[in-house]
Structure formats: C-alpha cells, structure tokens
Amino acid sequence: MSFENLPLLVLLLLSVLGNNQSVAIAAGLLLILKLLGLNALFPIIESKGISIGITILTFAILAPLATGRITLGNILSAFKSPITLIALASGIFVAWTAGRGLLFINASPEIVTSLVLGTVFGVCFLQGIAIGPLIAGGLVSLVVAFTNLIK
Template identity: 55%
Template sequence: MSVDNIPILIILVLAAIAKNHAVSVAAALLLIIKLLGFASWFSILENKGVTVGISILTIAILAPVASGRITLRDMYDSVVSPVGLLALLAGIFAAWLGGKGVLFFKTSPDMITSLILGTIVGISFFQGIAVGPLIAAGMLSIVAGLFGK
C-alpha cells in the first residue's frame, strides 16, 4: 500500500473506532476505488459528489411530503408558528452558509483536512452528522473574511 493511502486509511480507522458508519463507508469506498485503479473517478466525485449527495439528502427529507405524511396543512401550520418562522430563518441561514462553504472549499482546498477532521470529531463524540463540513466551511469563510483571508 502506498504512503498516499495513509490519510484515507487513518480517516477510515478513526471513523470505525468512533462507529460512524457514514464516514467509514465513504472512506472505505474511496480507498477501494483508489486500490482498484479508478483514481480518475476522483475528479468526477469532487465535481459532482456534493450535488449528488445533497440531492439524495433532499430526497430523504422531502419523502414524507411526497408520501403524504406531511400535508399542505402541516406545512402551513409549521410556517406560521413562532418556532416554524425561526426554523424557516435557520434553514435560510444554513443554506446560505452551505453555499459559502462550497465556494470556500473551491478557493481554500488546504482547509478541507481540518474541516473533515473536525467533522469526524463532531460525528464521533457529539452525535453530529456528516453535513457539517459545508456549513463549517461557510462559517470559516465568514470568519476568515473578517480577517482579510
């Protein structure tokens, strides 16, 4: 095994120790792709992976609406409640941060490692989920912008 495989192997081991299945599966699949000689797929995954992943996540979130479990009345009642309005604003803010995060990943790829490691820690020890890197990158983008970086 090449020295180039050590970082993804470390992530795989940390994720397995922390019992984080999503990161374990992702790291294992990437390592398998690399070991099988399909490294050319990485550029496709980098360019389209976030979009495909967000689409799949959005499908899962919208499934109760499509199935009829959440009705138009439920949606209306949610939006007009005080907590629902806060949820609407939080959703707008999170989406905006995520968008800034995608741009930050493109302009500052050297920060990806720290953000990923932070996400693994958040997932492993604070019951987080793997959507953190985009929002974390968005927050970092804002803070870094305050310091002119």
C-alpha cells in the same frame, strides 16, 4: 498497502470506533477504489460528488412530501408558532451558510483539509454528520468577512 492509503485506513478505523456508518462507508469505498486502481474515478467524485450528495440528501428530505407525511397543513402551520418560525429561520440561515461555504471552499481550496479534519472529528466523536465542511466553510467565510470589516 502503501503509506498513501494510511489516512483512509485511519479514517475507516476511527469511523468504525466512533460508530459512524457514513464515514466508514465513504472511507471504505474510497480505499477499495484506490486498491483496485480505479484512480480515474477520483476526479469525477471530487467534481460531482457534492452535487450528487446534496441531490440525494434533498431527495430524502423531500420524501415525506411525496408520501403525504408532510401535508400542506403542516407547511402552513410552520408560520404559526414561535418554534416553527425559529426552525424556518434556522433552516434558511444554515442553507445560506452552506452555500457560502461551497463558494469559500472553491475559492480557498487550501482550507479544505482543516474543514475535513474538523468534520471527521465531529462526525466520529460528537455524533455529527458529514455535511459539516460546507457549513464550516460558510462560518469561516462569515468570520473572515467580519474580521475584514472591523480592520
């Protein structure tokens, strides 16, 4: 194994030690693809991976609607209590922030390494989840916009 595989191996080790199955599976699969010489798949993963991942995540989030665990009554009750209104506003804000993050990442690809490293540390050591780079990118874009506003 060459030194170019070392970052994935370190991620795999950290994720196993940090008990984070998602990062372990991702790093392990990427390492296997690399070792098998299937490098032609990486541009496809890079260009379509986020979209496919978000679709799968949305599929899982909407599943309770399909099973009937979340009903129309549950949805309507989201507008009745202060906590559910805060949850609704938080969901809107985070989705909007993640959207800004995707735009920011596409416009400033040099920031991706820092976002990914921060997310990996958060996932491995703080029981976070790997959706972090999009939200982190959105927060960075908000900070950049704010600092440009006060200059």
